[in-house]
Each structure stands twice: as C-alpha cells, then as structure tokens.
Amino acid sequence: MTIYLDHNATTQMRPEVWDAMASVEFGQEPRGNPSSVHRSGVQASRLVGDARNAVAAILNAKPGEIVFTGGGSEAINLALKGVVSASPQRRHLVSTVIEHHAVLHSLESLQRDQGCSVTLCPVDLTARVDPATVAEAITPETLLVTLMYVNNEVGTIQPIREIGEICRQKGVLLHVDAVQAGGKLPLDVEQLNCDLLSLSAHKFGGPQGVGALYVRWGTPLSPLVDGGPQEHRLRAGTQNVAGIVGFAEALKLAEGEREGQLARWRDLREILYRLPRELDAVRVNSHPDLTLPNCLNMTFMFCDGMALCMNLSMRGICVSTSSACTAGDLTPSHVLKAMGLSDMAAHGAIRFSLGRFTTADELEQTVAVTKEIVGNLRLITKPEDIGKCNDDCPCFLTAR
C-alpha cells in the first residue's frame, strides 16, 4: 500500500472527473472535433464552451478570457512569450528568484532570443517577496511582472493582490503562476489585480496534460502555435475535449471544498510537526502561517534528502526532495538557497505535500517510518560530507 505525499507534484484524478471525461469519450454521441459543423462537432464545442463558462465563473472572468492549453508550463510560456512578442516597445520583465523553472527558463529564453532584460527580486527567509522590492524593480521599460501565487517547494503564499495594485498604478502587466494555488486559494482575477493567470488541471484533481491561461480582455498576446483559430486564435490545434471537461469539473469540485480542505490540512499537518519535536536537528523550512497548509518542507540535518526520499519510497511512502536530480548530480534547491539555507541544509530537505485523500493514519505511519530511517541515515552519514549548516541558517523550528 502506497502512502502518497507528493501532491504538489501531481495529485490523483477524482472519480467524478473521470466520470465526466468518460461521458465525453464513451457517451451516446461520438466525440467530435469542436471545430466541425456536424452535430457531434457542435456537441463537442458546447462541452468546451460549458467548461469555459464554468472556469470563467470561478475566476470572475469572461468566458472569452479563458484559453485552454496543454498544461501549466504551456500556459506560462504562452503568457510570457506571447506578451513579449505582442509588445515590442518594452523589453524589461520582473520576477523573483524562486519561480518554477517554467518561468525562469522562459525568462532566460526571452533574454537570449528576444533581447529582454530581466530583474529577479530576492525573497526573505519565508520565501516571500516584498511588494516594495517589486515596485523598485519596475522601470519605464517594464512590460510585465510574473510571480507565483504559491511556491511549489515550501508552500509560501505571495502577496499577489498588493503587487497587482502596484502593477496597475505603474501600467505594468501582471502574470500570476497559480499552478499550485488552483483549487486551494481564491482565484478571483479582479481581487488579484492580475492580467494573466496560469492553471494546471492535474494539480487539483483533473487530468494531466491540460492547463488554462486567463487573459484579461485587451491584453496584448501573440500565439506560440500557429494553425487554426481555436482558443480565440491564441492556441491553435484541436482542443482536448475530454481533458477540458475534466479540468472544469475538477476545478468546480476543488473550489466547492476549498475552505473545508484547508482546515483539514491544517489539522493533519500537526501530525507531521511531531517530526521536529521528536527528532533532533530538524529544520522546518515552511513558515507555519504564510504557507498553504498542505505543504511542509523540512531539513533533516545529517541526512541526505535524496537518500531519505529513496528509503521512504522503499517503505511505500512517496515524498519529494527539494533538489533537482540530473544524471545523479544533485543540485541544491534554488528556492531554499534563495531563502538563505546553506547547500548542506538544502540537500537534507524533504517536501511532504498532502492531498484530498491523505489520512491521519497515513501521516502517523509516515512519522514513525521517517524517524526510523533518519536514525539509520545518521548512523552512516559522515558529518563532514553532509548536514553541517551555517550558524546563520534560518529555520522556523524555534519559532513554534
């Protein structure tokens, strides 16, 4: 039996979503191409339209402002590259050092290929960016600010609304990477003061391979993919009808349960807080109040996070390290490093992310197994190799 605690990576599709998608694929009417004029095509077009209406309602947007994509990364790429392509007069972009690689690598591409300049704002030890820092980074040449709503590694929630107000005042576009926030935080684009907002279905119980980009009416945007006139001429290609239906169904369900789910995660997270209380030298990297309660990132000093992650996997518990693993070469998390953690502390980090199906019993088992593995890892780890930390390494262990 697997205990899955990696819901920030992806979370299981909900049965109701599967049913909705199955009714598209295996319903009485053959699933048509939404661009076709016959009855099957018209029905497919209606299904996509209904999904678009539902998503728009949740975002407090107009249906014509929703563009379905092939995932969150595609939505982000479309937002950033599409705006730059459509606005040649300004070439400066502002973001933060802790963004997802879909943003950071898109910005690198725009620097390299489009001659853009980019300012990456620092974050504090909670991984929050100060709105004043963003305001200072904006110049007359600034076209767009792009920020993540919720950080994927530590769960920090950014002050999007305040930064959105600053962007409005300065006449700068704001793109919000809401991939980790979908179904967990309010997505009202008027409240958030944003012009573009990216979502990914598989983060809130929908299918993988479907995303959406909110584009405020009048925002200059060029398509990345040329072809047919689908998605308001912003994303050519036949729509993934079942996927789009699943996206909307999942978002509706998650939105309806949002408040109750957050309260449940807050209670469940308390079980994981036993780890820093019952084990020595555990640093809590997720702030207790400024983060989504489904995410808890901890550093187990004198342990290699990857070894801990793999040992947990062997015992049937799926978690994530904060480190990217490329060909066996471990690179410390850019997020934890930006928060001020040493390489050693970042290497010992593990992310537990809870989902809709996570139970207290699963977390109790996780705590017990983690304690056992950490004890064994500390037997074999040489302190001079890993785990030593600078004296000024920040953590929230003492704050609790």
Next chain:
Amino acid sequence: MSQITIILIVTPAKCGKCYACEDLVKRLQGQFPDQIVYREFTSNDAEAEQFGVVLPPMLIVDDFLAAAGNVPDYDALAKLVAAKLEAKDNA
C-alpha cells in the same frame, strides 16, 4: 545467530564504485561471518525495479538504502550492520 541481507545493485558493466562496494561487502562478510546474506543485481534486472529510481551502485541493508551512487564509509556501514544485527538479536 541473526542474519541480515545486503543487496548491491550495480551497473550492467560494473564501474569502479561498483567494485569498491563489492569489496566493502566482502570485508563486512569477514567481520560478521555467516551473518550476511549477499545478493547482487544489475540495474537492468527486474528485481531492481522495486527500489524505485536506481542510482547504482545502490547498497541496501535489509530494508534500508545505505548508499546510492556512492561508496559508503566502511566504518559507518559496519556500525549500521552491527546495529541491525543487534536489533534482530534483541527482538
């Protein structure tokens, strides 16, 4: 007398680290005679799949992954083996 199982997962064409891990296990078998059951797979073998992402050489002591992609320190590994055997003796 209790026993533990040590599994070593190596690359199909063994690398230097794989040979070094084999040597470590031989030394452990000398230090803990008749108490170590040794099994070796390559990363292509089906048996390796149960351990998830495979970063050979991987050294697994009973159900504990002691090393992945590196050669562990002999003294530390011997300490772990001794602790595991003692826990079994006391169980």
